[in-house]
Amino acid sequence: MMEPLVEEDSDIQIGIKNQSYKMIKDFIFESLCPFMKDFLDEKNANSSYFGSLPFYIDERLYVVGYIALQEDSMLDVEEIYRLGSISGLDNKGHPFTGAKNSAYMKRFYDNHVYDRWADETYYVVTDYTFSCMTKSQGELTYMLANQMFGQYYYSFLLFYYYRIALMKLTYDQRKLHKGIKGIDVDNFIMQITEFSAKIYNTEINSRLAGKEISNYVRKVLDIDKLFTQVNKTLNDLYKNEERMTSKKHNYLLQILTVYTVISGIYGMNLVIHNWEGKIAWDKFSHYTIFEYIALFVALSGIIISTGMAIQAVRSYIRAKKRSGKNYL
Structure with missing residues (x-):
């Protein structure tokens, strides 16, 4: 903390x-x-x-550690549990465990400890630490340290970045559902798509031990669960966008149908001759009801068409800007 x-x-x-x-x-x-x-x-x-x-949980730090012990040191489930929970000493200087149930500590061991090289070397992955504890001696000690703060360390950092990015996307999703301003649906879809296509990769270590240890990290950090949730959100957003787009097209089609029918009935020629050359403004006051309808249809059609053209150009420009932007 x-x-x-x-x-x-x-x-x-x-x-x-x-x-x-x-x-x-x-x-x-x-x-x-x-x-x-x-x-x-x-x-x-x-x-x-x-x-x-x-x-994110901003009041805690994540510990990455490597502990080299004497060759005759005793390593049991309790000591490994103490390492996973980062337990030190109590006020009297005795080892502090934080648990008394041996079955509980055994379940912790099964879920969080990679013991391929037991009882010499153990890797522990929890919500608080990613650590290696070993009794190996000589050159092997330095090789394990180089691995821990080399390939394993950078693999862990990448997974930790995945967790932060996925939690950010999950957080933005909740803001989106609550209708908070500043969250653009299109940008949010682009963020998820870019993360899934360009950044996220399940295979980040080619060695067998590295893959197995990475599986522990992914499991403890809930990477797969968060990624599945974000992908489900993406699918829901696509369906919602399709539904909204379909509604917009239906509304637009209804408007265009009305204009087409009215224009077809009146031919837009009841008043068009008054617009040729110099506009005869004095004749507007003598229009019949049908001529006023034709005039309204003609003018509003021009205004709506112009507005739709401007909106199409703006949408095209925004799409071009989004295509060249990095979101994560």
Whole structure:
């Protein structure tokens, strides 16, 4: 947590060397990465988070870690659970577990732990951490570290980006259903289409172990569930757009039919001779009811046709701009 928000978390501290911190942001910006202060917006220095993601859990950080242990270390389900829940020590300095039910911890192990190389190396993926814990020695230790902060790290970052992008689309979808201004249906459809066609890729690691670990990441981050929901939204939007377009075409056809029928009946020639050359304005006051109808049909037809032409040009220009725009 960037900072404790409830009373039960107020005693949590993180220690490094001779320093201890109650707020993770102080630990990061004062001890771990003090150089990052030069790149932060000082106007928001007192804020609990940096940036604005209203659809995301902004008070927590995700931990990517690698722990190398002694060769004779004992690794059991409880210790692996402690790693997955990022549990440290209690006030008396004893290991804190956060659970007592061994069956519960075993279910956690089955859903979140990749143990292909047990009991030497374990990979743990949860909502809070993606970590590797190993008892391997020598060159293998460095190779695993390079993998963890190399291909596995960047694969995880890509999946985490997928999660943020999909949650943003889900958040925009809710705003769209609520009728909040500023959400354009066409732009929203383009965002989903661009993400699905250009960005989203299920196979981001070609190695067997990398694929299997990636499956754990996708499962824990709910990537497939979010993607399915967004795709369903896209299908619903297409159906709704087709329905709305069909209604517009029906209304337009009705209007054009009315104008065609009236124009066919009157021939638009009852008053057209008065428009030749110099317009005879004085004759307008002597028109019959049918001549007024013909005049109204003629003038309104010209105005409506001009408006439709302008709207068509504007729609074409907007479509060209959207085709060259990156949405994500």
